[in-house]
Amino acid sequence: MPVGAASIAQVHRAVTTEGRTVAVKVLRPGIEEEFARALETYEWAAAHVELLGGEAERLRPRLVIAHFRQWTRRELDLQREAASASELRDNMVAEPGFHVPEIDWRRTARRVMTLEWLDGIKLSDRERLIEAGHDPKALAGILVRAFLRQAVIDGYFHADLHQGNLFALPDGRIAAIDFGIMGRIDRRARMWLAEILYGLITGNYDRVAEIHFEAQYVPSHHNVDEFATALRAVGEPIRGLPVKEISVGRMLDGLFSITRDFDMPTQPHLLLLQKTMVMEEGVATALDPDINMWETAEPFLKEWLRSELGPEAYYADRIIDTVRAFKLIPDLIRRIDAAYPPAGAAPPPPPLAEIEIVETRPRWARP
Ligand SMILES: Nc1ncnc2c1ncn2[C@@H]1O[C@H](COP(=O)(O)OP(=O)(O)O)[C@@H](O)[C@H]1O
Numbered sequence: 106m107p108v109g110a111a112s113i114a115q116v117h118r119a120v121t122t123e124g125r126t127v128a129v130k131v132l133r134p135g136i137e138e139e140f141a142r143a144l145e146t147y148e149w150a151a152a153h154v155e156l157l158g159g160e161a162e163r164l165r166p167r168l169v170i171a172h173f174r175q176w177t178r179r180e181l182d183l184q185r186e187a188a189s190a191s192e193l194r195d196n197m198v199a200e201p202g203f204h205v206p207e208i209d210w211r212r213t214a215r216r217v218m219t220l221e222w223l224d225g226i227k228l229s230d231r232e233r234l235i236e237a238g239h240d241p242k243a244l245a246g247i248l249v250r251a252f253l254r255q256a257v258i259d260g261y262f263h264a265d266l267h268q269g270n271l272f273a274l275p276d277g278r279i280a281a282i283d284f285g286i287m288g289r290i291d292r293r294a295r296m297w298l299a300e301i302l303y304g305l306i307t308g309n310y311d312r313v314a315e316i317h318f319e320a321q322y323v324p325s326h327h328n329v330d331e332f333a334t335a336l337r338a339v340g341e342p343i344r345g346l347p348v349k350e351i352s353v354g355r356m357l358d359g360l361f362s363i364t365r366d367f368d369m370p371t372q373p374h375l376l377l378l379q380k381t382m383v384m385e386e387g388v389a390t391a392l393d394p395d396i397n398m399w400e401t402a403e404p405f406l407k408e409w410l411r412s413e414l415g416p417e418a419y420y421a422d423r424i425i426d427t428v429r430a431f432k433l434i435p436d437l438i439r440r441i442d443a444a445y446p447p448a449g450a451a452p453p454p455p456p457l458a459e460i461e462i463v464e465t466r467p468r469w470a471r472p
């Protein structure tokens with residue numbers, strides 16, 4: 106009997122010949138044909154919409170569908186999902202509270218993925234969590250740190266972290282499943298993000314605006330001062346809040362509405378990060394309504410600085426003395442980058458274009 110009836114796959118519980126209990130995820134028969142038909146229809150529609158020009162053309166529907174086609178090709182490849190799980194598992198060794206199930210490669214192929222069975226309680230099942238004696242605050246802390254490590258340090262994040270894909274294990278660890286949607290951001294793009302968030306938090310709107318125009322992220326027919334004012338409109342309401350109430354996800358959301366107003370090309374990859382952040386903040390807040398994201402992140406950031414900065418590590422303790430010190434991090438990242446410049450002498454491309462997305466499940470295909 107399938108334990109989860111998904112739109113593209115079904116998951117079964119099984120026992121291997123070695124006696125291990127596993128989850129077997131199998132692609133639904135006929136799913137490839139269904140996708141192919143749907144995509145053809147979309148492509149036809151997109152081509153027609155683009156002919157209308159104007160706003161419709163700017164959104165580049167055909168390009169979006171082309172991305173879509175690429176994603177669905179990956180979507181329908183469970184071997185690829187297994188590879189994502191295994192990469193994330195390697196990275197999460199550094200976060201012992203966050204468990205990623207092991208892949209059984211001998212029983213994994215394009216249409217079937219076999220992984221360790223998780224005997225846990227879904228985070229969506231709050232009553233059972235409490236009954237079983239779990240500490241929701243501890244779980245929230247683990248989740249926030251694991252996500253930050255993925256997004257900030259590894260640049261490779263699980264982009265579908267809703268409560269149904271997260272389990273609390275009996276020993277208090279969190280486990281994740283469902284690696285169909287992953288985001289990948291390189292260091293340069295992470296710096297860009299840190300830089301702009303830093304600008305918003307400190308209220309240095311003019312500087313952020315200048316950076317955008319210098320790097321030609323914003324078409325030159327726009328006015329740099331107007332861009333700075335738009336940034337201010339996003340930053341000021343947030344700056345008045347206690348750190349505890351600042352939502353990075355909402356901040357990014359405001360930022361992306363600016364990119365639309367100023368004709369910056371659509372960036373589906375960054376939207377994925379923003380969406381995931383909002384989702385992850387939501388899951389964490391549901392577990393612990395009093396959670397202070399920045400304080401939760403502090404010990405983790407401290408550790409990160411220690412390992413990244415090496416000989417400069419002795420600064421870390423003093424730097425991260427207060428939560429406010431979070432604002433220093435963009436500078437530190439810059440120093441790290443100066444110390445380890447990217448190979449080759451090619452001029453740096455705009456950071457956003459370097460963000461690679463590994464998405465295997467379009468939203469409309471989800472249950
Ligand atoms: N390793 C596992 N251990 C236990 N249950 C699992 C495991 N993997 C999947 N499941 C169950 O199957 C359901 C669907 O699996 P998931 O990988 O999330 O597929 P989908 O991509 O369709 O959401 C999950 O919500 C969960 O109930």
Ligand SMILES: [Mg+2]
Nearest residue numbers: 269270282283
């Ligand atoms: Mg799922």
